[in-house]
Amino acid sequence: MDIRRFPGTRPIAWLFFAYLYVPILILIVLSFNANRTATIWTGFSLDWYRAVLSNNDILSAAENSLIVAGAATLASTLLATLGAVGMARRRFKGQSAVSAVLALPLVVPEIVTAVATLLFFILVGLKLSLVTVIIAHTVFCIPFAYLPIRARIEGLDPSLGEAAADLYANELVAFRRITLPLLWPGILSGAILAFIISLDDFVITYFVAGPGATTLPIYIFGSIRMGISPEVNAISALMLFISILFVSLSHILGRVTNR
Amino acid sequence: MDSPPQPGIHIRDMVKVFTDDQQGEVRALDNVSLHIRSNEFFTLLGPSGCGKTTLLRVIAGFEQPSQGRVLLDDLDVTDQAPYRRPVNTVFQSYALFPHMTVAENVRFGLEMQKVDPAAAERRVAEMLELVHLTGMERRKTGQLSGGQQQRxxxxxxxxxxxxxLLLDEPLSALDFKLRKGMQIELKRLQQETGITFVFVTHDQEEALTMSDRVAVMKSGKVLQIGTPEEIYRHPVERxxxxFIGETNFLxxxxxxxxxxAVFTVGNAGGFTVRAEASQLDQRQGSQVTLAVRPERTFLDPAGHGEGLSGRVETVVYFGTDTLYHVRVDGLEAPLTARIQNRDNHAPDIDEGAEVRITFPDDAVQVLKD
Incomplete structure (x- = not known):
């Protein structure tokens, strides 16, 4: 029997979506609220966005977030690409184990990774700073960047590389002329995913951030302890907008180039 | 070896062992030695898993043999990377570069060889003309039909x-009509260019119609090498x-x-044929298997005289020919006779008719096994 015919499927689906998106919707609406008390609507205003964009603490947190996300995305995507190419090149003993280990960070509780990373930094004597945040972000972004790239490689005809070698292209040229151009959509997709994950991360960042390494999520958490302010609503709405933009971009890229 | 240098490809004592998780060690090539002459159309024929594609990939350089050497015009290329060998491949999946146009695909090898751009441009045009694709230069390969991609x-x-030129079952993805056309086309290309073609197929008809010589492979071994006619008329093994054509075994x-030598056919006795059995070490009284092609198996509806007596089980009309399956006492499988329908009507032999089966001496092939 078709599951859509079960009585009550439709209202339950609506309930599900409401549960998921009504709070976000409320947050966006309230970010345009003229009243200082965040929960009472008194009229439309862009004041809080103006306040956010002229608040130096927020701007420096945003800058930190972008630096961390940018650097971590670059490093993790590079490593993930090399890893995916290496995994696809030839079969070796214990390959499925390596595959599982690569994806493991996706299921390890983030708090465990956070504590472990902090311990590790202390152990090797690394002073907490923006650099430690970048290192930590690079590590947990790798599986997110890796998976789309790997999927893309698996969709490629393995004889393409052989065809290039057959036509007198050495390994380096074959990679540059054939493999890399065909992997681009996967790499971009992976990079975008890594960027969003990094931008959004709170738990690990909270543990390994040194003084002056406040990112946006950390700033939001800090300011919320003094009560929910309309500025926080505005920042959150902006971050949501950026995330949606990037996810859509990644989705469109995947669609356009899979034809 | 002291033999004078001969151009072409020499495969010497080639062994390739694959390690498989389930089956353990698989000998894809089991001591294969053969010589492919310059400018010939040579076909590796055999069922899937016989090692024909592995041998092709060893010649291309995509696989490293476990043992043995590959010589190209007496130059040992066994340890050369694929991109150093003057050998090109047509892949079963075509493996066209999807992010390039038709012209860019064709130009790729020339570019890698650092051919002067103007000369490369002329060569691309020449090649596209050769395969009748002039005017398609700027198309993306995804916009082409299977036959065009093949070209x-x-x-x-x-x-x-x-x-x-190595060709790995290049016609297997094409439909029947297109495949027939491409067979003739490939033969023409080979003759026009004078390049040695090594063609891999499991289709015996394809092998017979196109090749100068055929190597029949099974389980990593080469069983027989010869011209299509030799292979068809004088198969050495069962x-x-x-595998090639239909055969009656007796x-x-x-x-x-x-x-x-003189052989007595069947268990009934009385019917004798003469055949050459020089490749065998046989004594009087030893049991052998004879192979006879259906088109050289004759039916005598009168039912008298020499021959095996049998009863027609089924009659299958094919247009150009009619097939008769005849049950003979003492033989496991029915024998097949193929009679060409030269007249307007099929010969007058019905199902259930008693017939005598005969064949001329030169139709008989004595098999090793």
Whole structure:
């Protein structure tokens, strides 16, 4: 029997979506609220966005977030690409184990990774700073960047590389002329995913951030302890907008180039 | 070896062992030695898993043999990377570069060889003309039909003017009509370019119609090498006789040694044939298997005289020919006779008719096994 015919499927689906998106919707609406008390609507205003964009603490947190996300995305995507190419090149003993280990960070509780990373930094004597945040972000972004790239490689005809070698292209040229151009959509997709994950991360960042390494999520958490302010609503709405933009971009890229 | 240098491809004592998780060690190539002459159309024929594609990949350089050497015009290329060998491949999947146009695909090998751009441009045009794709230069390969992609793959592999062109079942994805056309086309290309073609297929008809010589392979071994006619008319093993065309197998007893030897066919006795059995070490009284092609198996509806007596089980009309399956006492499988319908009507033999089966001496092939 078709599951859509079960009585009550439709209202339950609506309930599900409401549960998921009504709070976000409320947050966006309230970010345009003229009243200082965040929960009472008194009229439309862009004041809080103006306040956010002229608040130096927020701007420096945003800058930190972008630096961390940018650097971590670059490093993790590079490593993930090399890893995916290496995994696809030839079969070796214990390959499925390596595959599982690569994806493991996706299921390890983030708090465990956070504590472990902090311990590790202390152990090797690394002073907490923006650099430690970048290192930590690079590590947990790798599986997110890796998976789309790997999927893309698996969709490629393995004889393409052989065809290039057959036509007198050495390994380096074959990679540059054939493999890399065909992997681009996967790499971009992976990079975008890594960027969003990094931008959004709170738990690990909270543990390994040194003084002056406040990112946006950390700033939001800090300011919320003094009560929910309309500025926080505005920042959150902006971050949501950026995330949606990037996810859509990644989705469109995947669609356009899979034809 | 002291033999004078001969151009072409020499495969010497080739062994390739794959390690498989389930099956353990698989010998894809089991001591294969053969010589492919320059400028010939050579076909590796066999069922899937016989090692024909592995041998092709060893020649291309995609696989490293476990043992043995590959010589190209007496130059040992066994340890050379694929991109150093003057050998090009047409892949089963075509493996066209999807992010490039037709012209860019064909130009790729020339570019890698640092051919002067103007000369490369001329060569691309020449190649596309050769495969009848002029005007398609700027198309993306995804916009082409299967037959057109096939032609691009051919043009791309031929453009650098390799010494050897390897073709890995290139026609298997095409429909029947297109495949027939491409068979003739490939033969023409081979003759026009004078390049050595090594063609892999499991289709015996394809092998017979296109090749100068055929190597029949099974389980990593080469069973027989010869011209299509030799392979068809004088198969040395039961597998070869069975794999290529249809064959009647008959048990027989050697009754008189000599050249030719005399064999008594079937268990009924009385019917004798003479055949050459020089490749066998047989004594009088030993049991052998004879192979006879259906089109050389004759039916005598009168039912008298020499021959095996049998009863027609089924009659299958094919238009050009009619097939008769005849049950003979003492033989496991029915024998097949193929009679050409030269007249307007099929010969007057009905199902259930009693017939005598005969064949001329020169239709008989004595098999090793």
């Amino acid at each position: 691009v793959a051919l043009a791309r592999a031929l453009a650098p003017a390799p010494k050897v 597998f070869v006789a069975d 048990p027989a007893t050697l009754s008189t040694e000599g050249h030719p």
